[in-house]
Amino acid sequence: MNPESSPSVAVVGPGAIGTTIAAVLHEVGRTPLLCGRTSRGHLALRDGDRLITIPGPIRTNPIQIDHPVDLVFLAVKATQIEAAAAWLAALTGPETVVCVLQNGVEQLERVAPHCPRGRIVPAIVWFPAQAQPDGSVRLRGDARLSLPDAPASRVIAEAMQGTRCFVELAADFKCLAWRKLLQNAVAGLMALTQRRSGMFGRSDISRLTLGYLQECLAVARAEGAELGDEVPQAILDKFQASPADMGTSILTDREAGRPLEWDIRNGVVSRRGQAHNIPTPISDVLVPLLAAASDGPG
Ligand SMILES: NC(=O)c1ccc[n+]([C@@H]2O[C@H](COP(=O)([O-])OP(=O)(O)OC[C@H]3O[C@@H](n4cnc5c(N)ncnc54)[C@H](OP(=O)(O)O)[C@@H]3O)[C@@H](O)[C@H]2O)c1
Structure with missing residues (x-):
C-alpha cells in the first residue's frame, strides 16, 4: 500500500452489513469497489432520516477485477463463502487484508480454504442492519466493530479512521x-x-x-x-x-x-x-x- 494514499478497499457482499460499511467509507470520500451477486446501479443506507446513496455499479463478475486491493471486507453470509471464492481469488494478493464481517468464532477456518493469499481478520459486528423492501438497508444502531489486537487489524482500523464506524482492537x-x-x-x-x-x-x-x-x-x-x-x-x-x-x-x-x-x-x-x-x-x-x-x- 502506498503510505501517502488511502488503501484501496472492496466490499464483497453488499447486503445489510456490506452496505453499511460501504456507506460509512463513501461518506468520507473513500468509496469502495462493490462486488455482489445481484446487479444494481447503487446502494442505499437509511440511518434515521438520512439517506446515503453509494454509487455503483455493483460488479457481479470477478473477471472484471484485474488487480488486488489492500483491504477486502467480506460480508456475505457464512453459507455463501464458497460461492464468493472467485472474488477473494481476484481481489487478494499476499499483502491484502481480508476482514470477515460474519457471526461466529470460525471465520479464519472457514474463509482460509477459499482465500489462499492475504491475511484474514475476523470481526465482531455489533450493529443491527436490515434490508428493506425497497432495496435500501436500515441501520439500527451505532456502527461498531471489534477486531483482534493484531498487526493486520491495524490496516482495517486505519482504513476506517475518520468514519463513523468505531473500530475497537480487543485484547479479549x-x-x-x-x-x-x-x-x-x-x-x-x-x-x-x-x-x-x-x-x-x-x-x-x-x-x-x-x-x-x-x-x-x-x-x-x-x-x-x-x-x-x-x-x-x-x-x-x-x-x-x-x-x-x-x-x-x-x-x-x-x-x-x-x-x-x-x-x-x-x-x-x-x-x-x-x-x-x-x-x-x-x-x-x-x-x-x-x-x-x-x-x-x-
Ligand atoms: N444484518 C445484521 O444485523 C448482522 C449483525 C451482525 C452480524 N451479521 C452477520 O453478518 C454477515 C452478513 O449478514 P447480512 O445481514 O449483511 O447478510 P445479507 O444482507 O444477506 O448480505 C449478504 C450479501 O452477500 C451477497 N452475496 C451472496 N452471495 C454472493 C456471492 N457469491 N458473491 C458476492 N456477493 C454475494 C448477497 O447478494 P444478494 O443481494 O444477491 O442476496 C447480499 O448482498 C452474516 O454472517 C450475519 O450473521 C449480520
Whole structure:
C-alpha cells in the first residue's frame, strides 16, 4: 500500500452489513469497489432520516477485477463463502487484508480454504442492519466493530479512521466473540418457533434458554473464553427486556425460506463440545432441527 494514499478497499457482499460499511467509507470520500451477486446501479443506507446513496455499479463478475486491493471486507453470509471464492481469488494478493464481517468464532477456518493469499481478520459486528423492501438497508444502531489486537487489524482500523464506524482492537477478542456467539445461539430458538423476543417471557422457554446457555458456556470456557457465571442470565435478561416484536437475522432468513447460518451459530457448540468431551444434550436436539429447517419446506 502506498503510505501517502488511502488503501484501496472492496466490499464483497453488499447486503445489510456490506452496505453499511460501504456507506460509512463513501461518506468520507473513500468509496469502495462493490462486488455482489445481484446487479444494481447503487446502494442505499437509511440511518434515521438520512439517506446515503453509494454509487455503483455493483460488479457481479470477478473477471472484471484485474488487480488486488489492500483491504477486502467480506460480508456475505457464512453459507455463501464458497460461492464468493472467485472474488477473494481476484481481489487478494499476499499483502491484502481480508476482514470477515460474519457471526461466529470460525471465520479464519472457514474463509482460509477459499482465500489462499492475504491475511484474514475476523470481526465482531455489533450493529443491527436490515434490508428493506425497497432495496435500501436500515441501520439500527451505532456502527461498531471489534477486531483482534493484531498487526493486520491495524490496516482495517486505519482504513476506517475518520468514519463513523468505531473500530475497537480487543485484547479479549476470543471472549467477546464467544459471548456474542452465545447470544446468537439462543436467537436460533426464534428460528425454530418462528417467534420473536416475546417468547422469552414464557417460563418454559426461559428454563430451556438458561439450560442451553449453560451448555454453550461450558464449551466456550473449554475453548479458552473466560466468561463469568453471570453470562447466561444476563443474556436471557436482555432478550426478555427487548421489545416483544424484536426479531433476529436467522428468524428473517427462516421466514424468507433462505438457508440458515445454523452451523456457525449453533452447530459449532456441539462440534467443539464433542472435541472437548463436553456433553451437549440440548444442542443435540436443536442442531438437527435447525439444519432441517435450513433445507426448506420440502
Ligand atoms: N444484518 C445484521 O444485523 C448482522 C449483525 C451482525 C452480524 N451479521 C452477520 O453478518 C454477515 C452478513 O449478514 P447480512 O445481514 O449483511 O447478510 P445479507 O444482507 O444477506 O448480505 C449478504 C450479501 O452477500 C451477497 N452475496 C451472496 N452471495 C454472493 C456471492 N457469491 N458473491 C458476492 N456477493 C454475494 C448477497 O447478494 P444478494 O443481494 O444477491 O442476496 C447480499 O448482498 C452474516 O454472517 C450475519 O450473521 C449480520
